Amino acid sequence: MDKKGYYGQWGGAFIPEVLYETFRELGRAFEEARSDPDFWPEYLRLMSSYSCRPTPLTHAANLSDHFGGAGIYIKREDLNHTGAHKANNVMGQGLLVKRMGKKRVIAETGAGQHGVATATMAAKFGFACTIYMGEEDVARQRPNVFWMEKLGATVIPVTSGSRTLKDAINEAFRDWVTSMDDTHYVMGTVCGPHPFPEMVAWFQSIIGREARRQILAAHGRLPARVFACVGGGSNAMGIFQGFLDDPEVELIGVEAGGHGIETGQHAARLAGDDGSAGVAQGYKTMFLQDSDGQMRDTHSVAAGLDYVGVSPILSDLWEKKRVRFTAATDREVMAALELTMRKEGIIPALESAHAFVQAFKEAPAMSRGEALIINMSGRGDKDIFTIADAFKDPSWKQFIIDKGRQYAAD
């Protein structure tokens, strides 16, 4: 790292003065935890007894045969408690909150995964919990809202801006500048002001540490390539960190190509040419913004990738060409999802399916002796409304129509 909180030219902490002390305290708590030899083992214990870590690395024999190239391995973050890698970050921050003696947590959420994970952590640790969620996402992701509420969290629909993830982040900050004395903001990804990117990357590094050990055990040597989808970038950073120091391992981040980069309706900040440097939401990175610096609307079938910014650490790794970036379109994602379900009995989250798309494009041309890893950041159950929509499943539609009529008649 260069200047504190910077990765190359990216990162920083562009925060209102009212949060200055809060960030100092957070930074201190984080540094202390990181240098406390008992902390990481405590974290591991929590993750292996409350969640299911280490998560497996599954050899996808059928997909490997299907493409006839590299051996395909899937890192199974879907098997975490709450169904995604988000748990790693959230539980880690939960331990920090306990150390700091705070009693309440707040968080933003897009897809709802981070919200559910945070509500879960809050229940487990006995914290009060408020989740900010764009009104549009509340509508799209009602099942997750339902669970958050049942887990005891208050979900506040955010009606400003594009009513999606970025607006939820703003709103969480607005809460925090009022409540910082007893409240911690559980940032959901490797974005935001320092020390969030560093902290979230640290907790998520558990993925890469395990994956490195597991692929060596299963394949005998390092993988040739590692694929991960990139929303904010936390699952990608999580697995990439296992291989950053191995130059022979190529790292590939896959962003949301939406309806196609050429349509402008996407969320590709680093792949393609639509992103540009900016400062917002407390940090400097590549954003999707207009020439005035106003953030643009983004689109992805995967709510968790539908975000204007990206991890400053990834912007740096992109600039240094350590991580290659590509994008997968909504359509490609549905095809990869279908193939993965059929061939392996595994249902990736729509977000994760982006990584599968790119791996499938590259596997055939790789040699049989090589291995690739796909980071499966989460499971697709949560996406049933979106996936059933996308597949235009008639029985599903009829089921919902009937159920709706029944409710309307109640």
Place this chain on the structure above:
Amino acid sequence: MDKKGYYGQWGGAFIPEVLYETFRELGRAFEEARSDPDFWPEYLRLMSSYSCRPTPLTHAANLSDHFGGAGIYIKREDLNHTGAHKANNVMGQGLLVKRMGKKRVIAETGAGQHGVATATMAAKFGFACTIYMGEEDVARQRPNVFWMEKLGATVIPVTSGSRTLKDAINEAFRDWVTSMDDTHYVMGTVCGPHPFPEMVAWFQSIIGREARRQILAAHGRLPARVFACVGGGSNAMGIFQGFLDDPEVELIGVEAGGHGIETGQHAARLAGDDGSAGVAQGYKTMFLQDSDGQMRDTHSVAAGLDYVGVSPILSDLWEKKRVRFTAATDREVMAALELTMRKEGIIPALESAHAFVQAFKEAPAMSRGEALIINMSGRGDKDIFTIADAFKDPSWKQFIIDKGRQYAAD
């Protein structure tokens, strides 16, 4: 075991002659697998690389404090791939099918969990797959039907009888008597004709083997009591087998009390006095039947417990008083579910929540030095339609109404 395939007076193989050879072959394949020293390790390898075994034993510190008695531990079968213990059985049978060289699997399903697990296994092993599911369950469990189909299975709604689980079992047998040459019937629980109860119990014993080791590590000695819900009885047998030889460990099976045993609308075969000995679906056990021997309609909020029969092994353990049986009502289940979500950030399946009910009743009167284990057979995400219904969640209803109108307008 007594007479082959019998547990005390229970069990047997009441099968049509046309399946005689099929069962012989299956029995042989099973015996060979069981005595093959490589088989169980192969099974463990599969379960730890494709699913997330060993699943954790979570210390529920908040619930323990809340009740102020025994230390409460939760065995996390919800963290299995596909979200329930059903995966253990299905993957094991998948390995057997491979050994037998068959190319197609069929299964019955009630809640849909076993159907999803079987469809998943079939995708993974490359088998064709047909799932029989009562028409009523198809309607109640549409999300699971959707996933089964997406996983490549054909789901056949069964319109006979009560259009629920038992009818799906009959229908699966009707398929099997035609197709046995290339088809294996993946029985979903520790019921049915010999060798199914023994085989399913063997695969599910992975739960108890792990749990025993884990509780000794976490608590230093054996638990005083172990609670499991009982539909067919596979998750219960799975965990109980870890402690059957320890007379100091009390084993408690919790059946579906539905609207209350006194109402007759329940599925309690062993708790209460409504069950009686009978022979159906290929085996002898305690059934809910009328004085003519016709099977009765059962009721439970949990589709997976809504079944007329019960494992012959459990009938024997009940008769021998090794396992105590109780029932939890639908209402108690919703309360236990809510408490568990709030206190621990854990969402049990409606089936599993039955075990929580009874543990919660008994924990306060137990001493602080004692431990109890609840087998959490599955996760509750799958039950969102039922749970949201039960909680009469207005936003959820509105969401479904809107979605239904939108589909109707398409």
Place this chain on the structure above:
Amino acid sequence: MQLTEYLREQKAEKKILLMTHLVLGYPSFEVNREVIRQMVDNGVDLIEMQIPFSEPMADGPVILKANQAAIENGAKVRDCLDLAAEITAAHPIPFLFMTYYNILFKYGVAKFFRKAAAIGIRGFIVPDLPPEEGEEFLALAKEYGIAPIMIYAPTSTEKRMRELAKPGDGFIYCVARRGVTGRKTEFDRDFGDYMARCRRATDLPLAVGFGIGSRQDVDSLIGQADIAVIGTKTIRLVDEQGPAAVGPFIAGLR
């Protein structure tokens, strides 16, 4: 006279015998009476009366539906036994009970045999009771002189058939093909091999059931089997055309 001997005698006079089937209480006991009368009047040699069961695992959709409808209509086991008593008294041919084991089990197996013997029932067909599970059943069958009808299937090995023949009596019910009742059977080369295997395994008369519904089907069994069993077909006929259609149909079968 024992059932087997009766069948041998009848067979001496006919190229093939006919056994028909019906579900007691479906569509009603009233119709059962009429259907049986038509069957007997038109030369049927023996009749299996199915006592309905809620889980008729080995039956196809038509008989399944008949079972469930009978139960829903309120047909109790007691009613079935009463009707059976009336029928056996009224008609000179042998009658058998076909049902699933739970009906006997719940009634009390010994008590059921006693009752059936009193009624004059000549045999039991219980498709979900293999002899391995039937120790008590077989002993009682011997005691009461009720033939326990064993079942052969195309999947049975010759060795298995010989074993089944031992406790068997009356005749052997040869299931014509894999699957449940009600679907069409092809009487092809494989079928011939199967019947030859059955013949080698036992001296008992052979009945062939599953999927037989026309004179052509019955004809094709001549020389291979002793009894042709008509099941689903008559139920369908009664459903579609009423009981009066049964007589002409039976008359036309041979």
Place this chain on the structure above:
Amino acid sequence: MQLTEYLREQKAEKKILLMTHLVLGYPSFEVNREVIRQMVDNGVDLIEMQIPFSEPMADGPVILKANQAAIENGAKVRDCLDLAAEITAAHPIPFLFMTYYNILFKYGVAKFFRKAAAIGIRGFIVPDLPPEEGEEFLALAKEYGIAPIMIYAPTSTEKRMRELAKPGDGFIYCVARRGVTGRKTEFDRDFGDYMARCRRATDLPLAVGFGIGSRQDVDSLIGQADIAVIGTKTIRLVDEQGPAAVGPFIAGLR
């Protein structure tokens, strides 16, 4: 004349100065013109003009909505600068830009300073730019003689305040309380302690903002602060009663 000196001079004549705020382009540039005229005519001492940004993290719902409406109405940064040029030329009081850092960053920080200086802007308030991140910004501020307005918060320690004062110029913007713009502030004992802390940490004039909306609020600041900042209140007023209501409101504040 430097902004600080101007403020000291003005303060010498008045018990307290008034700074008002508005969002450029909201509800329209036309209304901005009228509102500013009313403000100036009624004795406002200085005005902060907010260039809208899509992610105004430190602003409450009213100003947030104004930002987003302005952008949706098509207000571009260029248009804001054009209006600002027109305004500074037309009115004799000092004007400041308030905005978020991305607006400067994307425009080019140096270029933005050059432009602002050319227009005659006297200070910048950038709530998401702490001095740690503002090296270039502070250097340019010095170069162009535009006051970089530092912000104090109730959570700032006295040590931190002293550090902030160093690069600061013009005045210090004291955020009256935790939270975002637009909610009511209690001017209680804690507030007094806070202001005393601010006063000890710097010689620069102190402006107090967040939640000031009445003569009573303004009065309670006299003696504790040099400048009262009226933000959300006038936006609400224009929303509800139109620009003509601004003049009387301002006139009544002191």
